[in-house]
Amino acid sequence: MTQRYSTPPATALPDVIATAHARSLSVGLRASEAPDFHPLRRPALRELVERNHALCAHALPVMETLYAQIVDTQSMVLLTDSEGVILHSFGDSDFVEKANRVALCAGVSWAESDRGTNAIGTALVDGQPTVVHADEHFLHANRILTCSCAPIADPFGRTIGALDVSGDTRGFHKHTLALVRMSAQMIENVIFTNQFADVIRIHFHARAEFIGTLFEGLAAFAPDGRFLAANRSALFQFGRPLATLQTQTFPELFGMALPALLNHATYRPGECVTLTLPSGVRVIARGEYAAGARQVFRAPADEGFETGVRSIRATRPANAPAQNVTFATLDTGDEQMSAVLRRVGKVRGRDIPILVLGHTGTGKEWLARAIHNDSPRRDAPFVAVNCASLPDTLIEAELFGYEDGAFTGAKKRGSVGKIVQADGGTLFLDEIGDMPLAQQVRLMRVLQERNVVPLGGTRAIPVDLRIVCATHRNLRAMIEAGTFRDDLYYRINGLAVTLPALSERTDLAALIARMLDLQRDSDAVPARVSSAVLERFQRCRWPGNLRQMANVLRTAAIMAEGEDEIGLEHLPDDFLQDCDTAPERYVSPSMQTVRSASTTPGNMQDWQVALIEQTLGRNAGNVSATARELGLARNTVYRYLRQRRTH
Template sequence: MTQRQSTPPVTALPDVIATAHARSQSVGLRASEAPDFHPLRRPALRELVERNHALYAHALPVMETLYAQIVDTQSMVLLTDNEGVILHSFGDSDFVEKANRVALRAGVSWAESDRGTNAIGTALVDGQPTVIHADEHFLHANRILTCSCAPIADPFGRTIGALDVSGDTRGFHKHTLALVRMSAQMIENVIFANQFADAIRIHFHARAEFIGTLFEGLAAFTPDGRFLSANRSALFQLGRPLAILQTQTFSELFGMALPALLNHTTYKPGECTTLMLPSGVRVIARGEYAAGAQRAFRGPAEGGFDTAARAARRARPANAPAQDVTFATLDTGDAQMSTVLRRVEKVRGRDIPILVLGQTGTGKEWLARAIHNDSPRREAPFVAVNCASLPDTLIEAELFGYEEGAFTGAKKRGSVGKIVQADGGTLFLDEIGDMPLAQQVRLMRVLQERNVVPLGGTRAIPVDLRIVCATHRNLRAMIEAGTFRDDLYYRINGLVVTLPTLCERTDLAALIARMLDLQRDCDAIPTRVSGAVLERFQRCRWPGNLRQMANVLRTAAIMAEGEDEIGLEHLPDDFLQDCDAVPKENRVSPTMLPSHGASETPGNMQDWQAALIEQTLARNEGNVSATARELGLARNTVYRYLRQRRTH
């Protein structure tokens, strides 16, 4: 962005400029007109920003990134609504004064009907990224500018705003429009992901290296495979207009049954597969599905996707925490889990913060809800915040709340924040290890002083709440690295408990029964699994823990609908392949291992079992958990063997 051109560049096509100038004349504008210096008043501008809150919230961090790329080029970044009214801007201080002379500021309309031919207004009329340079502007006053603008569309193709970079004509660079287009596409993709957070989302492209980039196609489907929408890249790759695609299903568009892709996504998360487009082009694809939320999908009109919303609610995962979960419902017979529950019960009703450690999917939120429901605070709110899912730019307002007018785009009546919402009850901070340092400082102050001051406010609001935190990270290592505050750590770890992984638990049968009962939504769904399935489950390593098992059971239960029990034939292929990946010579049934009262077991069998465990322990440098996973055993079984070895 530092290169400058002394001669006017070739920008928009001549017929585009000519047509835009003709439109400007047709509405009665004169090229010699002076700019209008009457922007919206502050209350009206705040109301306009509030009406465009989703656009503003998602665009703001992208605008900051874009501005960092063009800083010191006498330019500014602007966001407008769909009618061309400027909502917000970032600019070089040495250019802002010049921009003000032509009314290039918040609250001013840059629609073609008000400003004549200009990048913002013309891009919104044509629906295309546009550069308007110097004399190409209709109004003489605007010819000091060079402007690059790209419209921003919602997931249904409707223009909701525009992103623009405007600057001094001497600072023109041919790559500016490319930066603006990419930034607009980034905003669209973020809005798309937020709009369809509860849908099945497919990321795809003909080239694997483009998966996870701005150039990937994004398509959203209901749980029963009905097409919802797609981003620009996906529409281009599919080669069909949105209206046609909305009449089609996943299998018609990608040549695969949706359950097959979901199975692959569940058991090989993040791993891509190959799909076939109607054109015959093969694409690399990755599925994504967050079924826990209960929000209904919003279509082009209010209530437009009621059927999809009902389907999403039916697809709620079996491991989603129930409101009435208690210590009793979590105690299903595993010794390690029972120990955790007994320790937590001892501090029931006490103002002692609890820190829950454990791998992703081990049930940390289940435990937090049980702590709340089995406490004197049970009638008050339980408020859960996932610190890893909130952008750094939003977590402060989400947690601490804000007053009216605290920042541009703030809700008209402000927001109380999650901490105040939890007053009298329990605040669960999941993945607290992902909380930014600045917010760690503010949270520490809240925990010390038991009050919170919203952003933009001066009055401290007293709060009475219990704190339960959870993380899968090593907080002590983060303290050493300077990414987690030690004073906050010692404030939240009044009692620390660690949840066992699924492969370490001995209550598999009881867990299966509990999950099947939770997800059973009709009499045709089986309530039990066969002995062969239970045996297969017992030797699985379950890298996804309870969440993975819940997804396996949900799919298998649907496949076994109308049957008495879930059999091996109902289990997803990927899951079976993963289980079978354990070498046969390393598979040991717990019933084959030495146990108390089994002295009549043939000596050669005991010797072989002992040798196998010894070899595996040695290979894993004495790590019992790793040994148990490799052999497909419960960790307690390996411990039992070690105890017997010491007594002989």
């Protein structure tokens, strides 16, 4: 019988696929070859996974989120190393059996040289996101598949793995590759942030609404202004190759002296400035730096973790500039807010842990900063950790630190961790309700014994710090459900206060004036809003609270540059639409129940669930748009979606 090769005429295939088929033939593969049923043995696979520990730790939470979006579509999500060997997978149970028939499982190499043209192998060869559908596969056996794959790069552009969605050909959808590409970029951004946790990071984009999203540019700089690395979005915006950027400095790339940006980040935390790229394009940017970044605390090459701890303590300036948020800053005339400040003020300067409750975006971190700045610890560090934004696999290392060699992928000389960075000052644990149980136990031990043992270490490091925690969750209900430890709850709840939602506050005009004053970076930006805008603001429901209002004002101020005041024409269209559909004055359904959250289980969660449902429906299921509107992290919305599917 005549051998039937799978390669159609080259003119019938896209150039990428035709070229890949030619490569498959050139290495001697035959289209009729049977799948390779000899994956790595378990010890060898475990060793390979351990060598790729950092990649797996950052990728697995994203894979879970991606799988939640394609569940029940006869598909699976796969992660490979840089050579195309499958490390992990999530899949529909009824498709996994079919996938196993073609060796689409952990420990098997899907490199192009082993499996011919396929999305994983071809994407890794070309370094580009790739779709290979049905008959485009080189091997006959793989034609039951439709696959979409995107390479994953480290902050220096080196390919370290690939993310793939493979499924039944009948379930092919042209949008799958977009989901895979965005998920791969999300992994890269998390890797970037973790690898450059101890230096200066710049978040920027030409459009203000993209700051804090997947599409923002990320660039890392040494304290002396030297460029270190950038993510894909930043490289695209710079329009220059990485090698060229590595010869340049912050002023050359952004047209501003680095100390000026850091001064702005210090005195106006979280606020953006306008910078100019070498191309002349103006971007909105936000700078951030780790505690001690301006006085680098990296130990010499022959010294270890303990030296790093001593160094960070020794190099702290005696009078570091405090971020100037105080009780007076926050007291803008609302009686509910004033009552909160009076209660907290009574324990000022005392080592009593404070638990701040309230909906997302109500200003919990601002209150924590005010507590720190109005205390004897004001000259020591204020270190904030968002427990909801860190994958479970990273929060332990981020909080408690680790020794050199504690795990594969760990930074040389280790990391001191946020708890040690906060020594002498205040540690703010935002969204404490999202902390995994295992880390709750370790945190409880730190609070009891006032020392911390880093991962991989044996010596306890004494720490002196004040704890302020915050959450939008009902911790008492979580204790009953077994997801939050009661001993930790009573340790962090020395004094509990609840911040009012923006829709419940009576000081809207004063808040607007204060926010505009903080955001003004030039005389061209208006200092006030029109009466029509104020009236529209008073009608808004503000589901994202202060964070949402700050974002709306930031965008409007940019649009109104050169005008006397911000008018309706300067407000975002989607915000105006929401206001038009809102009641005359929104009263939060949780206004009464938030006050009694400690005795009525579940009401805060119920309010958020209803709000997310409504907003998702209004945005046709678009998670990014929903997160922006509510002022939430996308992970929070994704977590809600996963929980909804399991109930």
